[in-house]
Amino acid sequence: MNLLLERASQGGAVDAAGAPARGIKVSARGIVKRFGSTVAADSIDLDIREGEFLTLLGESGCGKTTLMRIIAGLEHVDSGRVYIDGRDVTDLPPRQRNLGMVFQQYSLFPHMTVAENVGYGLRVKGLSRREIDETVQRMLELVHLPELRDRRPSQLSGGQQQRIALARALATRPSLLMLDEPLGALDLKLRRQLQAELKRIHRESGTTFLFVTHDQEEALFLSDRVAVMRAGRIEQLDDPVRIYRNPVNEFVADFVGDVTLLAAEHDAGAGVVVVAGAGRLPMRLDPALRRITLVVRPENVVLAPKDANDGAAGLHGRVEDVAYQAGTTLYSVRLPGGESLKARRLGMPAADLPQGAEVVARLADDAVAFPRA
Amino acid sequence: MNGSRPFRVARVLAAALVYGFLLGPMLVVALFSFSDKSFFTFPPSGFSLRWYRAAWESGLFLDPAVRSLALAALSTLIAAAFSIPAALALRRTRSPRLRAIVEFLFLSPLIVPALIVGIALLYAFNRLGMVDTFAALLAGHTLIVFPFVFRAVLTSVMALRQEWIDAAEILGAPPLRSFRDVVLPALVPGLVSGAIFAFIVSLDQFTVSLFVTQSEQIVLPVAIYRYLYDVNDPVVAAVSTVLVVFGLLVAVAIDRFGWLRHLGGTGG
Amino acid sequence: MSATASRTAVRASARRGTAAVWLLLPAIVLVVALLLVPVFDMVVISFRRESFGQILPGFTLENYRSILQGAAYAEILLKTFGAAAVVTAACVVLAFPVASLIAGAPPRLRGLLYFLVAAPLLVNTVVRTYGWLLILGRKGLINETLSWLGVLQEPLALSGNYIGLIVGGTQVFLPFMILSITTSLVAIDRRLQESSAILGAGSVRTFLDVTLPLAMPGVIAGSVLVFSLMLGAFVTPLILGGTAIKYVSVAVYTDALVLFNLPRATALSVVLLVAVLLVYAIQKRLIRRYEAFA
Numbered sequence: 039m040n041l042l043l044e045r046a047s048q049g050g051a052v053d054a055a056g057a058p059a060r061g062i063k064v065s066a067r068g069i070v071k072r073f074g075s076t077v078a079a080d081s082i083d084l085d086i087r088e089g090e091f092l093t094l095l096g097e098s099g100c101g102k103t104t105l106m107r108i109i110a111g112l113e114h115v116d117s118g119r120v121y122i123d124g125r126d127v128t129d130l131p132p133r134q135r136n137l138g139m140v141f142q143q144y145s146l147f148p149h150m151t152v153a154e155n156v157g158y159g160l161r162v163k164g165l166s167r168r169e170i171d172e173t174v175q176r177m178l179e180l181v182h183l184p185e186l187r188d189r190r191p192s193q194l195s196g197g198q199q200q201r202i203a204l205a206r207a208l209a210t211r212p213s214l215l216m217l218d219e220p221l222g223a224l225d226l227k228l229r230r231q232l233q234a235e236l237k238r239i240h241r242e243s244g245t246t247f248l249f250v251t252h253d254q255e256e257a258l259f260l261s262d263r264v265a266v267m268r269a270g271r272i273e274q275l276d277d278p279v280r281i282y283r284n285p286v287n288e289f290v291a292d293f294v295g296d297v298t299l300l301a302a303e304h305d306a307g308a309g310v311v312v313v314a315g316a317g318r319l320p321m322r323l324d325p326a327l328r329r330i331t332l333v334v335r336p337e338n339v340v341l342a343p344k345d346a347n348d349g350a351a352g353l354h355g356r357v358e359d360v361a362y363q364a365g366t367t368l369y370s371v372r373l374p375g376g377e378s379l380k381a382r383r384l385g386m387p388a389a390d391l392p393q394g395a396e397v398v399a400r401l402a403d404d405a406v407a408f409p410r411a
Numbered sequence: 412m413n414g415s416r417p418f419r420v421a422r423v424l425a426a427a428l429v430y431g432f433l434l435g436p437m438l439v440v441a442l443f444s445f446s447d448k449s450f451f452t453f454p455p456s457g458f459s460l461r462w463y464r465a466a467w468e469s470g471l472f473l474d475p476a477v478r479s480l481a482l483a484a485l486s487t488l489i490a491a492a493f494s495i496p497a498a499l500a501l502r503r504t505r506s507p508r509l510r511a512i513v514e515f516l517f518l519s520p521l522i523v524p525a526l527i528v529g530i531a532l533l534y535a536f537n538r539l540g541m542v543d544t545f546a547a548l549l550a551g552h553t554l555i556v557f558p559f560v561f562r563a564v565l566t567s568v569m570a571l572r573q574e575w576i577d578a579a580e581i582l583g584a585p586p587l588r589s590f591r592d593v594v595l596p597a598l599v600p601g602l603v604s605g606a607i608f609a610f611i612v613s614l615d616q617f618t619v620s621l622f623v624t625q626s627e628q629i630v631l632p633v634a635i636y637r638y639l640y641d642v643n644d645p646v647v648a649a650v651s652t653v654l655v656v657f658g659l660l661v662a663v664a665i666d667r668f669g670w671l672r673h674l675g676g677t678g679g
Numbered sequence: 680m681s682a683t684a685s686r687t688a689v690r691a692s693a694r695r696g697t698a699a700v701w702l703l704l705p706a707i708v709l710v711v712a713l714l715l716v717p718v719f720d721m722v723v724i725s726f727r728r729e730s731f732g733q734i735l736p737g738f739t740l741e742n743y744r745s746i747l748q749g750a751a752y753a754e755i756l757l758k759t760f761g762a763a764a765v766v767t768a769a770c771v772v773l774a775f776p777v778a779s780l781i782a783g784a785p786p787r788l789r790g791l792l793y794f795l796v797a798a799p800l801l802v803n804t805v806v807r808t809y810g811w812l813l814i815l816g817r818k819g820l821i822n823e824t825l826s827w828l829g830v831l832q833e834p835l836a837l838s839g840n841y842i843g844l845i846v847g848g849t850q851v852f853l854p855f856m857i858l859s860i861t862t863s864l865v866a867i868d869r870r871l872q873e874s875s876a877i878l879g880a881g882s883v884r885t886f887l888d889v890t891l892p893l894a895m896p897g898v899i900a901g902s903v904l905v906f907s908l909m910l911g912a913f914v915t916p917l918i919l920g921g922t923a924i925k926y927v928s929v930a931v932y933t934d935a936l937v938l939f940n941l942p943r944a945t946a947l948s949v950v951l952l953v954a955v956l957l958v959y960a961i962q963k964r965l966i967r968r969y970e971a972f973a
Contacts, residue, residue: 112577133583147579149596159582160590210582300566418882425776432773433853435798436810437738439820443813451818492708500702513703516710523714524911524955526928527948530935531717533947534724554713562704596816615803618913622936636918639809647811658802662794665801 061088063246064109064214069118071270078104081118086214086248087185087263091240093249095257095293096267102250105267106216106372109248111135122213138207138215138245142222145203146191152178152202159210177205180239182335197228201235208243221256233259248274254294257280266290283335288408291333296368298379300332301410303325311407315374316353318399323407332406338403339381341369341388343395352398355379371397437474437655444648462645463653470651475634477543482630483613487606490560493553494605495598497561498568518558529557529622536623543627551619556612567601587635607665611658617645709801710745715894718952725946741945755925756950762841762896762926763909766848770856771898773849777857778897779890782864796857808918811847817883844926851915852908856901864890864895895969903962907955927951 069080078101087093088340094102107113109120111132119128127135130174139145146155153174160170164331175259178184181201191199200220207215217236221229237260251257258278265275266289274286285291288299303312306325310318311332322329359370359376367387371379381398391397447457466472496515504510520528532551533542571594579589617632624633631654639647670671725742726734746752778821781792799807815837816821822834837843867890875885927947934944 110581112580132577132581133585135581137581139578139581141578143573144574145578147575147593147596158579158584162583162588204584208579418886422776422779426780428809429773429777429853430790432850435816436807436850437799437802440806440810451816451820452823467940474750493709496702497706500700513707517706519710520714522907522955522959523718524913524928524951526913526931527718527910527952528714529913530931530944530948531721532713533935534721534941535717554709557706557709562750611801615801617803617805622932627810630804633804635805637810639805639812639918643972647809651803651809654803654806659798662798662801678933 039139062086063088063090063123064248065121066109067104067121069105069108069120070116071101071108071113072116073147075268077101079108079115082270082272083276084272086246089244089246091237091247091260093251093257093264094267095251095254095264097252100267101270102267103218104270106218106248108141109214110137110216127169134270135260136138136210136213138201139216140203140207140210140215140220142219146194146199146206146328148191150190151187152183152189152191152194155191155202156187156206156209158206163210164409172210174205177209178202180208180242181235189258196224197232200224200232200271204236204239208245210237212245214248215245218250219252222253224252228346229256234325236260258294266293284406285333288331288333291406296336296382298334298336298377300334300373300377300379301375302330302332302407304328304330304407310351313353313373313375316377317398318351319353320351321401321404323404327407327409329410331410333406333408334379334401335370335405336365336380336382338401338405339379340400340402341371341381341383341391341397342399342400343390352380352400354396354398357391357393357395357397360391360393362387371399434508440648441652442657443645444652446598446645446648449644462649466646469646471638472631472634475629475631478628479614479631482545482548482552483610484548486556486611487560487611489549490557490609491564491602491606493557494561494564495602498565499594501565502568502571502632517561520554525555525616525618529619532619534624541658543624545628547623548620548628550631551623555616555619556609559608559612560602563601563605563608564598565601567598571597604665611661614654617648647651691749692916701854709912721945722949724942725949727942729940729942742943743950745943746950752930752947755927755930758841758925759910760954762845762848763906764779765845766852766909767902767906768855769845769849770853771860773853774860774901776858778860778864778894781857781861782867784966793858793861796854800854804914805918807851808847808915811850811919815843815846839919839921839923841920841924844916844924847915847919848909848912851912855904855908855971857906860894860897863894863900867893892969896966899962899965899969902960903965907958910951910955910958 055288062085064080064084066084069079069084071077080101082101082105084105084346094105106115106119107114107165109122111120111127111130117127119126120273121127122135122137122192132357147158148150150158156177157170157174160173170373174187175184181204183198183201183205186194186198186202191202194202194304203218203220204215221232224232233256236247249260258281261278263275263277266273268289274281275291276284281290282294285294291297292299299390300313303314304321304323305312306323306327309320309322311321311323311330313332327408341357342352353371354372355371355373357369358372361368361370363385367383367385369381369382369383373379381399426489442455444462445460446452446455447459447461501510501513504513528551532547532554536542536544536547536550539670570654575593575597576589576611579593580586585594615632620630620633621636624630629637631650635647635650638650685778694806724734726740728739728741745904746756777792777796781789781796784792812819816822817834817836819837821837826832826834837846840926871889871893872885875889880888909926913928913932916924916929920926920929922929928951931944931947931951934940
């Protein structure tokens with residue numbers, strides 16, 4: 039999770055106590071939406087803070103796009119209200135909500151030039167020719183593409199099209215800029231470049247961003263806050279670091295990043311957690327917890343060869359697979375109970391931890407635990 | 412990987428013969444139109460433009476030609492005006508069954524032989540006392556031409572991306588504005604190619620015109636046929652050659668829109 | 680509050696639904712008024728009697744009986760269907776070389792080849808048929824050439840009969856068949872033919888065993904199209920066949936505009952229409968058998 043480490047080390051936009059209070063730009067209350075028998079939004083509440091980059095993260099069908107379209111006014115709600123800048127916009131059509139939107143594909147009008155595309159919202163508003171030209175120029179410079187102003191969309195690459203779409207959406211100074219999986223149609227390298235671009239543009243424009251994606255790495259990299267969604271509900275809304283290190287349930291823990299989920303027993307008195315057949319780990323958890331699921335992050339696991347540490351605390355197992363991935367090594371350790379424990383280390387594979395070696399695993403930090411049925 | 416050498420050679424030869432079969436008659440007509448004799452001879456004896464002059468001076472063809480052109484233009488316009496809202500409405504229709512039925516209805520004039528359309532309209536217009544009027548001709552041509560325009564416009568309409576319309580809406584455009592700025596420009600390719608088709612089909616329309624008009628409102632194909640029936644000299648060839656050249660020019664125009672392949676089929 | 684929201688939603692979608700109906704109405708009225716209603720009226724007349732140019736009220740099957748049981752009309756129907764069948768078959772045979780050529784041609788050449796096939800369709804049918812008159816007539820190209828070469832004593836009767844009709848009809852409708860078969864051929868995966876070649880089959884064998892079956896949907900669609908077009912053809916039989924031959928469309932014309940026997944003309948038209956519709960209905964079923972290969 040190189041991206042995440044970088045994110046966390048930047049200090050982030052939040053601290054442990056939560057983001058400092060800012061104005062609420064967009065508020066959705068009690069949003070319910072059904073499509074036939076499917077519930078796309080199951081009474082959702084969401085506040086988007088001014089200037090923040092908030093991402094709706096989830097698999098297809100979780101309702102993230104529906105929620106965005108409801109805020110945009112492209113879908114009607116069955117019940118609930120939407121407020122933008124304090125105004126109740128629920129019954130207003132999209133054009134009266136002062137929004138911006140970038141779609142995954144086909145955003146740009148094919149028969150207009152880039153400049154005409156970017157200036158469209160301003161033309162509709164009836165601004166003067168000079169004002170439009172100035173704003174268009176400024177927007178194109180913001181996305182670093184001023185030289186393309188007279189081209190047609192068909193002459194642009196996918197990445198360029200999305201940046202122009204961004205310029206067009208920002209030209210009207212929207213209260214909220216929505217992006218519906220805008221990088222989904224691009225290949226990996228281009229996606230990474232544009233992710234960095236997006237962050238920069240967000241910073242420079244100061245606009246509030248609402249982003250939708252199913253790519254959790256992308257979400258954690260870009261956002262000030264992430265809303266993990268499932269089946270029309272928000273499972274957890276937090277900054278990226280907390281989403282990763284303090285998931286509130288198994289779903290979120292499993293969804294974001296690599297993880298090993300272990301069935302275990304918590305012995306509050308002894309201050310240990312016991313994984314049947316594998317061993318025990320010293321850990322301080324809520325005394326009320328007995329049967330638990332342990333959420334173990336790979337970079338939190340420290341492996342040591344067994345012979346040097348026989349009898350010590352830790353989980354005993356055998357190294358089943360060693361995979362080197364561009365700067366880190368991923369170990370798969372088979373525990374006696376059949377579970378596969380993932381451990382990650384920076385650097386090359388360790389000589390004393392070859393495949394087949396007996397090892398003892400310990401945790402560098404306390405893990406997160408949930409009650410198990 | 413097209414097959415063995417002799418197979419390919421045989422195929423090219425056969426295809427060449429078929430092409431000759433296809434294009435031959437028109438070349439013969441053109442040849443005849445330049446003949447200096449009033450009857451057909453082969454090999455051709457001489458070159459002359461007198462038949463073109465005769466066709467022009469006879470005055471038999473100018474009126475029908477103008478009428479045919481007017482008919483073609485008007486029927487195309489009317490068909491287009493009917494097609495656009497119909498195609499847009501069809502795009503919004505959710506039920507695929509309803510959509511299929513309506514599409515079939517709109518394309519049905521293609522299936523019914525022109526002969527039957529002719530006789531049905533003859534009787535209908537007779538009852539309305541409209542036989543041999545321009546209005547009757549226009550109605551018949553519009554009906555015949557409508558499926559061609561509709562089919563082309565429908566293809567363009569179906570290629571409309573909802574994202575464009577949503578984007579225009581979010582950028583602040585009211586429905587009429589987004590229709591003008593986004594939807595209409597997207598329809599232009601289909602409209603133009605459909606209109607060109609329709610124009611040609613109307614110009615070519617013989618059967619229905621023959622049934623619906625008797626003596627007053629003659630269109631060009633009927634005029635040619637009449638002349639052929641009474642007299643059979645190269646004047647017909649001259650007029651025909653002009654039409655051939657016209658048709659080929661239009662074919663070149665359509666080719667630039669890449670729509671030539673869609674000529675071969677009714678009902679999609 | 681939720682009630683207001685849902686009312687807005689319902690109102691909006693209902694508005695969209697009725698708007699769609701209003702948009703469709705003009706076109707529906709056009710087709711119904713100009714096609715469905717007149718055709719329906721036509722069917723009604725076919726059951727009426729006629730006397731001295733007037734249509735008499737009342738129901739009778741006389742028209743249909745004379746058509747379906749009378750020897751004269753039976754001959755007309757038979758010859759029409761026969762001619763249409765021959766034209767269709769001729770089109771299939773002639774179309775394949777061209778379709779195969781286009782399908783295998785490089786993209787640049789393909790455009791030109793398509794153009795040459797489709798261009799005749801945009802030329803007036805009367806003109807195209809007239810061209811055949813010039814070629815097949817008693818003093819036409821073929822006869823003149825053959826007698827100039829000294830081969831013939833008497834001019835061949837190639838027009839004003841079924842030969843002229845079939846030749847002309849084939850030329851007029853051939854482009855439709857070519858375009859239809861080409862579409863099918865182009866859709867065939869090249870690798871299937873390559874596999875056949877690798878397995879040792881010669882070109883002809885590959886064509887018969889691999890290409891032809893896969894091209895059948897195109898052949899069927901083209902055949903249905905050409906057959907029904909030929910059934911309803913009017914210009915070509917009129918000009919190339921004249922009064923000598925018996926063809927349904929010409930008979931309808933004669934009955935309607937020369938003999939003023941509208942009921943009989945319309946009855947004949949109904950029979951023709953039913954035949955055409957039947958052919959289109961069968962098309963779906965025929966193609967389905969070959970669709971499994973796709």
